Amino acid sequence: MHVVYDSLQQTIAFRSEIHTPVCLEGVCKPLDVLLYWDLSGAYLGYTTLEGVPLTKFDHDPFTAKDYLQLHTLLCNRYSALDRKTLEELVTSEAPSGERIVFNGMEVEAISGATVKEIQEEVVHGALYSCYSLWHLVYGQAVTSIKEHVAKNATERFVVQLLDAEWSHYWEYAVRLMDDTLIQRHPVRLAAVFQKCSPLVRKRILQKASSDHAELSDLERRLIGLFEEVDVNTRTLLIRRAIKSGAPGLLALKEGMNAMTKNQLEMYLKAAEALEPNSRQPIVTHGIKLRANSESNHTYVLQQFLNKYE
Amino acid sequence: MFRLFVPLFVFCSSICLKAQSDFLIEAESFISSGGWLVDPQFVEQMGSPYLLAHGMGEPVDDAFTSIDIEDGGKHHIWARTKNWVPGNWQAPGRFQIVVNDSILPNELGVTPEWGWEYAGSVKLEPGITHISLKDLTGFDGRCDALYFSPDELPPPNDLRILALWRQQKSREPRRPSLTKRYDLVVTGGGLAGCAAAIAAGEQGLKVALIHDRPLLGGNASSEIRVHTLGIYGKFERILRQIDTEHYPNGSSDAILDQTKRDQNMQVQANVDLHLNFRAYNAVSQSDSIQYVDARHTSSGDRIRFEAPLFVDATGDGWIGYWSGAEFSYGRESVNEYDEHWERWGELWSPEEPDNAVMGSSILFQTTLEDTTVVFENVPWALDVAKGHEAVAGEWYWEFSRNDLHQIHDGEQIRDHMLRAIFGSFANAKTKEENAGYRLQWVSYLLGKRESRRLVGDHIFTFRDVLDNVQFPDSVVQEIREIDVHYQENLVDEEKPDFLSKALFYRTGKYYIPYRSLYSKNISNLFMAGRCFSCSHVGLGGPRVMRTTGQMGAAVGLAASLCKKYGVDPRTIYESHLAEYMQLIESQQSDPE
Numbered sequence A: 001m002h003v004v005y006d007s008l009q010q011t012i013a014f015r016s017e018i019h020t021p022v023c024l025e026g027v028c029k030p031l032d033v034l035l036y037w038d039l040s041g042a043y044l045g046y047t048t049l050e051g052v053p054l055t056k057f058d059h060d061p062f063t064a065k066d067y068l069q070l071h072t073l074l075c076n077r078y079s080a081l082d083r084k085t086l087e088e089l090v091t092s093e094a095p096s097g098e099r100i101v102f103n104g105m106e107v108e109a110i111s112g113a114t115v116k117e118i119q120e121e122v123v124h125g126a127l128y129s130c131y132s133l134w135h136l137v138y139g140q141a142v143t144s145i146k147e148h149v150a151k152n153a154t155e156r157f158v159v160q161l162l163d164a165e166w167s168h169y170w171e172y173a174v175r176l177m178d179d180t181l182i183q184r185h186p187v188r189l190a191a192v193f194q195k196c197s198p199l200v201r202k203r204i205l206q207k208a209s210s211d212h213a214e215l216s217d218l219e220r221r222l223i224g225l226f227e228e229v230d231v232n233t234r235t236l237l238i239r240r241a242i243k244s245g246a247p248g249l250l251a252l253k254e255g256m257n258a259m260t261k262n263q264l265e266m267y268l269k270a271a272e273a274l275e276p277n278s279r280q281p282i283v284t285h286g287i288k289l290r291a292n293s294e295s296n297h298t299y300v301l302q303q304f305l306n307k308y309e
Numbered sequence B: 001m002f003r004l005f006v007p008l009f010v011f012c013s014s015i016c017l018k019a020q021s022d023f024l025i026e027a028e029s030f031i032s033s034g035g036w037l038v039d040p041q042f043v044e045q046m047g048s049p050y051l052l053a054h055g056m057g058e059p060v061d062d063a064f065t066s067i068d069i070e071d072g073g074k075h076h077i078w079a080r081t082k083n084w085v086p087g088n089w090q091a092p093g094r095f096q097i098v099v100n101d102s103i104l105p106n107e108l109g110v111t112p113e114w115g116w117e118y119a120g121s122v123k124l125e126p127g128i129t130h131i132s133l134k135d136l137t138g139f140d141g142r143c144d145a146l147y148f149s150p151d152e153l154p155p156p157n158d159l160r161i162l163a164l165w166r167q168q169k170s171r172e173p174r175r176p177s178l179t180k181r182y183d184l185v186v187t188g189g190g191l192a193g194c195a196a197a198i199a200a201g202e203q204g205l206k207v208a209l210i211h212d213r214p215l216l217g218g219n220a221s222s223e224i225r226v227h228t229l230g231i232y233g234k235f236e237r238i239l240r241q242i243d244t245e246h247y248p249n250g251s252s253d254a255i256l257d258q259t260k261r262d263q264n265m266q267v268q269a270n271v272d273l274h275l276n277f278r279a280y281n282a283v284s285q286s287d288s289i290q291y292v293d294a295r296h297t298s299s300g301d302r303i304r305f306e307a308p309l310f311v312d313a314t315g316d317g318w319i320g321y322w323s324g325a326e327f328s329y330g331r332e333s334v335n336e337y338d339e340h341w342e343r344w345g346e347l348w349s350p351e352e353p354d355n356a357v358m359g360s361s362i363l364f365q366t367t368l369e370d371t372t373v374v375f376e377n378v379p380w381a382l383d384v385a386k387g388h389e390a391v392a393g394e395w396y397w398e399f400s401r402n403d404l405h406q407i408h409d410g411e412q413i414r415d416h417m418l419r420a421i422f423g424s425f426a427n428a429k430t431k432e433e434n435a436g437y438r439l440q441w442v443s444y445l446l447g448k449r450e451s452r453r454l455v456g457d458h459i460f461t462f463r464d465v466l467d468n469v470q471f472p473d474s475v476v477q478e479i480r481e482i483d484v485h486y487q488e489n490l491v492d493e494e495k496p497d498f499l500s501k502a503l504f505y506r507t508g509k510y511y512i513p514y515r516s517l518y519s520k521n522i523s524n525l526f527m528a529g530r531c532f533s534c535s536h537v538g539l540g541g542p543r544v545m546r547t548t549g550q551m552g553a554a555v556g557l558a559a560s561l562c563k564k565y566g567v568d569p570r571t572i573y574e575s576h577l578a579e580y581m582q583l584i585e586s587q588q589s590d591p592e
């Protein structure tokens, strides 16, 4: 496995040169290609070695379409080839239309159960090569890359992932960050939080949140994005804010009109539980100012005020 | 509860401020509900069954009752109701009250949250007074009760105080006046409960089946219309009497299977069907349930059911919950039972436990007609539907959100789905090509997938499937994929929040042990159906209804051995397993 660098000496990919024999009925053919993975271990692409095109089992060279089909197959992490052994795939009982003839001998036949799905995925006449490459792409190599990255991930590397444009890099970066590192990049993480999927947001929040009453700079920034994130993330933000008591509730006051009924009730219940002195600023600067707005749930705020005034 | 045509004399009490001739009428007890429907789904949250004007946009026929008034005079009238979609639009579910021939001035159903709205006042003459509810919209107006009083003071809103007040107004004694005794009391008449009742009844046990609907089958009934999936296991003969064909979910074909099921249940000699009775309490002493109390969803009549053994087949684990059985809700951490599936990671099973569960659904059916069918604008639904357009629904119209609980927030979830359906249909109707579509049927009953899971001696998990564990007490078997749902907006927040996707893990045959079908800490409680003892992912496969039916049949048979030996469910596993497994084996043939 080799590391691929860009001109700034930043790691941008991993590469492995494959020379493996593909054998069938005692007849072996070499398979020579270069495989590429990104920094998270996701498959990027492959190239042939110079002067060594890919061929099918009957020695016919791959057509342009075959090359593309192989790439499409290798991109599919969840191919029907997953969790299958070659023995399961190949059977002598398949109908003759699904068999491949080599030197006058039938050599490949895809088994009945998966025949349709797999035939659509693999290059016709190259099941063995396709099978071998797919398992190389998703096999030990991924584990090695992940282990290598986990061991060698510098802060600079993690920042590189966060600054990238791919959402799976963001999640990967967050996984690589420990509790201290994550608090050192509040601006970057807030930027990611704004644009990533709810699932990645959940991950960021899990990593960023502590049980301390006090909110960190990062947590404040995330709470500040309340109105810009999805409804499920908002619930998680409210839960975190509640743990920090009055400062958290105050930090969320702008978001009150965007809350669902249940979220508002969670918020108000937490406000209710505060000492009157701590509650007062939330009532004055938060609840009162929003109780007459256009939002559909202002009645919940009004009910609260009626109870407390 | 109020008895029709019976004059009420209200006694003075701590809550009754003045001894006046005021009276309370429960809407669900009206002589005729007209086009309104009795909705008992949310009693635990809002206090009572209520009438619902579910006309899919067409105002429904008036509900009607009469009452014999002793003392006439001016009365103020309140209705307990709610605006089910508060917002900057006209409330969608409005109605009025008509007393004799006069329509009371105030439109009702306009204030958020359940509470008493003032309808107006009338001068009543002694004698028979006619009262009706006039639906104005066809969009799910709701009325729980009416209160007539010469006084200007509305009844209390606080749920706890209201419950006491109600009890006093209706002079209801603390305990039901009628007690019935059985060998086995099964609560919940879904496939699980029906199968449990049949199996136990066939073995000679006297069985009560308490079910809160007029029709049996739960999610498979023609009121919800989910078709039954899964295999029969050892119980084909029993399950064929109550299951369904494979029609599309929501199809009116469900009605045929309903007839079959109801007929087959009615001929069970040892099973007393208590339809339209909703259990509201189960009391245990020394970790053993003594009785279950249930109330009729219209008349309010109550019965106490005593038995040595009980089955919780309510889906929501109510009997377990009330009696103090251990239960779980939500998703375990992936590591708790080692249930990971790398492909789907967090969507399959989370790194940290959370309260997300699979959501609930409302199914609906449309018809295509030759002429243009008009569907009203529904501005109050568009917050939910947004731009989504649809003229058909299916199982994936499903709603779950992390600030909502599938039981406590059931009404909110149901109402959200109604808005999703009405809004998406209205959006579709703006297109020329959809002019002929009519909303023919929209369920008002939530089809639930997951809520409380009662804890048994064994907790069935995805691990049991992966490891292909064959238990000595494997009483249920299944080959269906393990499928777990997630809301689409968790992956792409632009997606409507009421649509889900399913993740299917294909597998060989797997088995559920008997030990997952009785409570760990309540010694005489069985559970069958989706409230059986399992993890969130463990529920993924066996929650389908032939499988839950197998669970029911298995506990019905176990109950017969409990009776034979005078023992509790656990002892069957510990001391009578061989006989029990043999009894199950013998089920394929006719018991005659």
Ligand SMILES: Cc1cc2nc3c(=O)[nH]c(=O)nc-3n(C[C@H](O)[C@H](O)[C@H](O)COP(=O)(O)OP(=O)(O)OC[C@H]3O[C@@H](n4cnc5c(N)ncnc54)[C@H](O)[C@@H]3O)c2cc1C
Pocket (backbone or CB within 6 Å): B187, B188, B189, B190, B191, B192, B193, B210, B211, B212, B213, B217, B218, B219, B220, B226, B227, B228, B229, B230, B249, B277, B278, B279, B280, B313, B314, B315, B316, B318, B360, B361, B362, B363, B394, B395, B396, B447, B448, B449, B528, B529, B530, B531, B543, B544, B545, B546, B548
């Ligand atoms: C939209 C949707 C699609 C689905 N698709 C399929 C499918 O294709 N095939 C399939 O087999 N399964 C499907 N499922 C899953 C299956 O329907 C559920 O898991 C089902 O709940 C299992 O049956 P059950 O008998 O455990 O519960 P239920 O069917 O929910 O029955 C329990 C019954 O108990 C009654 N009850 C509850 N509380 C009380 C009380 N206190 N007193 C008296 N009665 C009470 C309820 O009214 C209910 O009717 C689907 C579910 C949904 C919502």
